[in-house]
Amino acid sequence: MERNMSEGEAVKIIAPEDKKLKGEIKLPFSKSVSNRVLIIKLLSDSNCEIKNISESQDTKSLISVLEKINHDEINAGSGGTTFRFIMALLSLLPGKRKLTCSEQMKNRPIEALVSALQDLGADISYAEETGKPPLIITGRNLIGGSVELDASISSQYLSALAMIAPYCKKGIEVTLKGDMVSRPYLEMTLRIMNKFGAEYSWEGNVLSVKPGAYEMPDSYEIEPDWSAASYWYELAAFSNEAQIKLKGLNKSNLQADCAVSRIYKGFGVDSYFSEDGVELVKLDDSTRISHKRLELLHNPDLAQTVAVTIAGLGSSGTLLGLKTLKVKETDRIEALRIELTRLGAEVDVIDDTEIIVDRTESLPVSAHINTYGDHRMAMSFAPLALVMESVTIDNPKVVAKSYPNFWNDLEKMGFKIEMVTEEVKSS
Numbered sequence: 001m002e003r004n005m006s007e008g009e010a011v012k013i014i015a016p017e018d019k020k021l022k023g024e025i026k027l028p029f030s031k032s033v034s035n036r037v038l039i040i041k042l043l044s045d046s047n048c049e050i051k052n053i054s055e056s057q058d059t060k061s062l063i064s065v066l067e068k069i070n071h072d073e074i075n076a077g078s079g080g081t082t083f084r085f086i087m088a089l090l091s092l093l094p095g096k097r098k099l100t101c102s103e104q105m106k107n108r109p110i111e112a113l114v115s116a117l118q119d120l121g122a123d124i125s126y127a128e129e130t131g132k133p134p135l136i137i138t139g140r141n142l143i144g145g146s147v148e149l150d151a152s153i154s155s156q157y158l159s160a161l162a163m164i165a166p167y168c169k170k171g172i173e174v175t176l177k178g179d180m181v182s183r184p185y186l187e188m189t190l191r192i193m194n195k196f197g198a199e200y201s202w203e204g205n206v207l208s209v210k211p212g213a214y215e216m217p218d219s220y221e222i223e224p225d226w227s228a229a230s231y232w233y234e235l236a237a238f239s240n241e242a243q244i245k246l247k248g249l250n251k252s253n254l255q256a257d258c259a260v261s262r263i264y265k266g267f268g269v270d271s272y273f274s275e276d277g278v279e280l281v282k283l284d285d286s287t288r289i290s291h292k293r294l295e296l297l298h299n300p301d302l303a304q305t306v307a308v309t310i311a312g313l314g315s316s317g318t319l320l321g322l323k324t325l326k327v328k329e330t331d332r333i334e335a336l337r338i339e340l341t342r343l344g345a346e347v348d349v350i351d352d353t354e355i356i357v358d359r360t361e362s363l364p365v366s367a368h369i370n371t372y373g374d375h376r377m378a379m380s381f382a383p384l385a386l387v388m389e390s391v392t393i394d395n396p397k398v399v400a401k402s403y404p405n406f407w408n409d410l411e412k413m414g415f416k417i418e419m420v421t422e423e424v425k426s427s
């Protein structure tokens, strides 16, 4: 069903009465993999047919940028990967362009990547405020060579540099400084580059990529998105019974968030992998161990799902390694703290890197959740409809950033999704 979700609307979610979830879901395809393959395809100048490209807004923005690559001004939208990957790409492509983005993306860090690209010979400057988009980039042949980069803010800086490295005359040798975050996302980049012929070595904190050219096959198929799968694991954990088939999903050696299948075993959800996907099965509650301490430094996109799961199950736990959450679509640590506290959970934040969630009080009958313009806030709180009478989620269209069909898929699984207008909301 097509929905027109205009600004300011909300959706009220009511779970099926028996709280049993049985059915098949076709997940969105991975936006992280899609965005990498698109950049590599452009660099390789190939006709590779990309099958199952993600329909996420972030990928659509990247496709639109690539279509307008010769324009004087390019808007990269709200994706961190989209913006940062394009920064590196434009540094190489002849021509002067202004690279802009959404207001949301303007608040996310890019400075260390700008400096690294400048060190490699790129012509990049800030069009307005130092340290923030928009940027003026004049593409040129890059010599490449050695550079240092702070790896403790976003792995996307490294992925962006790595992907253009084969097209720099000397390749690139990056020395990673600081404690690396989101490491599997850089590994994903390198594995994808390697599939398409790039050569690299990564020893200790030095990553070297050799000069060369990508070679792509006639077609390449993108896999379903494991971060999107996490919401189905959470739904299964809150259900009375679940047999949910996530079509086409496989154990991935590319996607970090494949870890969700291991993590949710502890929350009483088992995963049965077969040829055509994964089946999530809710186990007996007595099998639940519930995680007491969970390290998420390399899986930042699972933090909201897991934090809400702990609160929804009336459990307690500490999530560690959350330092990048402050610089995502919103300050996710603060957003979680506010919304979980409003649901009666106790939430302690330590040094902006750890969250302790503990809920002993009963949940309210219903709640209105603010999403702060963040798709993952909307999708991680929506499953609470299974443990409350209803949950209302503000600004539901935010899900389009990674999972445009999320509300339709919930409906398919038997949830009632009612549009809430401003008048009803305030009455």
Ligand SMILES: O=C(O)C1=C[C@@H](OP(=O)(O)O)[C@@H](O)[C@H](O)C1
Binding pocket: 031, 032, 033, 080, 081, 153, 154, 155, 156, 159, 181, 182, 185, 186, 300, 301, 324
């Ligand atoms: O490279 C990628 O595709 C991503 C890397 C991660 O970001 P950081 O490296 O900034 O943590 C992750 O949170 C984001 O959703 C996607």
Ligand SMILES: C=C(OP(=O)(O)O)C(=O)O
Binding pocket: 058, 078, 079, 080, 081, 082, 301, 328, 329, 376, 402
């Ligand atoms: C942080 C995310 O993506 P990006 O950094 O690409 O905006 C996300 O999808 O949760």
